[in-house]
Amino acid sequence: xxxxxxxxxxxxxVIATGAVxxxxxxxxxxxxSGAGEKQSVTVTLTSKGCSxxxxxxxxxxTTFTVTxxxxxxxxxxxxxxxxxxxxxxxxxxxxxxxTFSLNVRAGKYQLYCxxxxxxxxxxxxxxxxxxxxxxxxxxxxxxxLRTATTGYATYVRQQVADLVRNTGAxxxxxxxxxxxxxxxxxxxxxxxxxxxxxxxxxxxxxxxAIDARIDDEPDVSKWTGFHRLEKxxxxxxxxxxxxxxxxxxxxxxxxxxxxxxxxxxxxxxxxNGATELLNxxxxxxxxxxxxxxxxxxxxxxxxxxxGADKAFTLLEPALKTLDPKLATTVRTQxxxxxxxxxxxxxxxxYVAYDTVxxxxxxxxxxxxxxxxxxxxxxxxxxVS
Numbered sequence: 577x578x579x580x581x582x583x584x585x586x587x588x589x590v591i592a593t594g595a596v597x598x599x600x601x602x603x604x605x606x607x608x609s610g611a612g613e614k615q616s617v618t619v620t621l622t623s624k625g626c627s628x629x630x631x632x633x634x635x636x637x638t639t640f641t642v643t644x645x646x647x648x649x650x651x652x653x654x655x656x657x658x659x660x661x662x663x664x665x666x667x668x669x670x671x672x673x674x675t676f677s678l679n680v681r682a683g684k685y686q687l688y689c690x691x692x693x694x695x696x697x698x699x700x701x702x703x704x705x706x707x708x709x710x711x712x713x714x715x716x717x718x719x720x721l722r723t724a725t726t727g728y729a730t731y732v733r734q735q736v737a738d739l740v741r742n743t744g745a746x747x748x749x750x751x752x753x754x755x756x757x758x759x760x761x762x763x764x765x766x767x768x769x770x771x772x773x774x775x776x777x778x779x780x781x782x783x784x785a786i787d788a789r790i791d792d793e794p795d796v797s798k799w800t801g802f803h804r805l806e807k808x809x810x811x812x813x814x815x816x817x818x819x820x821x822x823x824x825x826x827x828x829x830x831x832x833x834x835x836x837x838x839x840x841x842x843x844x845x846x847x848n849g850a851t852e853l854l855n856x857x858x859x860x861x862x863x864x865x866x867x868x869x870x871x872x873x874x875x876x877x878x879x880x881x882x883g884a885d886k887a888f889t890l891l892e893p894a895l896k897t898l899d900p901k902l903a904t905t906v907r908t909q910x911x912x913x914x915x916x917x918x919x920x921x922x923x924x925x926y927v928a929y930d931t932v933x934x935x936x937x938x939x940x941x942x943x944x945x946x947x948x949x950x951x952x953x954x955x956x957x958x959v960s
Contacts, residue, residue: 614637614638616640619689620645621651621668626653628700631698635680635704636705637844637960639677639959643668644668647692648670651668651691653689655685662778663678663848664676676848677847678842678844678848679842679960680702683701685701686698725840728886729841731886732836735768735771736772736829736832736836739768740830743829750808750822758805765802765829766802767875769786771886775849784801786829787802788803800825804821805821805822810871842959846891849887853881854947855948858944862940864929864937871928874925881910885910895957902950909951920932
């Protein structure tokens with residue numbers, strides 16, 4: 577999950593290739609005027625907040641390039657519609673840039689760049705698409721992408737259904753004050769949740785309610801979710817007073833189940849989510865900060881990688897047509913990633929992460945980076 581006081585995140589993080597900065601026009605893009613053509617918008621992070629190169633674009637496939645020249649306190653940009661994040665790029669330190677891709681529809685949006693001295697939200701308008709003929713994909717690619725989007729929605733709903741079931745069993749053990757059983761049942765819902773975490777993150781404050789760490793909550797008395805119970809089980813070794821926390825977790829997971837019942841996805845969003853899952857591995861799992869009490873970071877890591885693999889697998893048939901070299905590269909790196917995890921398996925799970933040496937963690941990090949780079953290019957290819 578994103579580690580910030582306002583704990584929004586998105587399924588649509590991506591580092592796409594081929595982004596071209598926009599010109600100074602306030603209603604155009606990077607010279608792409610036909611409906612269906614890919615266009616680009618540059619969002620510069622400043623000490624005040626968001627500074628988009630344009631405030632209005634026509635509807636269609638769009639790459640948002642987020643650039644940070646010297647803004648120390650502002651490190652992310654999000655495209656929001658109401659309280660829902662459609663796409664974002666975060667952790668953009670000074671001197672860095674990154675992009676996310678979406679097929680944006682006509683409507684009123686906001687760009688959200690927290691941490692600056694100015695307004696955190698900037699209005700952004702998407703007008704009706706231009707009248708030029710839309711760029712077309714082959715019937716086979718169109719069918720493959722349609723299959724990917726419906727397949728991913730089905731996958732997410734099944735994962736959350738498993739999450740509901742496994743969380744319920746875990747909560748029952750907590751409420752029965754059975755420490756050993758709670759510890760035994762803790763990994764299963766973590767694996768379920770980590771596989772679809774970007775979807776949960778898109779629903780406002782639901783993800784922090786379920787998955788916040790202690791340093792994500794300014795008021796520890798309001799800290800809820802898996803990691804609050806993780807601390808009680810593995811560090812405090814006491815479940816006294818944890819029944820309300822367990823009940824709230826059950827309720828929040830139930831809310832997620834209701835929300836995903838009608839959710840739908842764009843091909844680029846599926847690819848963006850896969851990239852975000854790899855970012856999760858590199859930013860919080862490799863460091864050991866996610867499961868600091870249970871030492872089950874490798875379980876979370878597997879969940880993230882499995883979720884990313886499923887997303888890519890669904891997009892793979894279309895990508896093999898659109899960019900066969902990229903498809904082969906990403907598949908090769910997924911194979912290498914799973915091979916890198918193999919030595920740490922123990923029974924049905926993994927060794928405790930505090931037994932993994934610094935050099936071994938570096939090797940895992942290198943495998944993650946080798947996969948994340950080509951995977952981050954997929955959204956820019958399949959956005960349509």
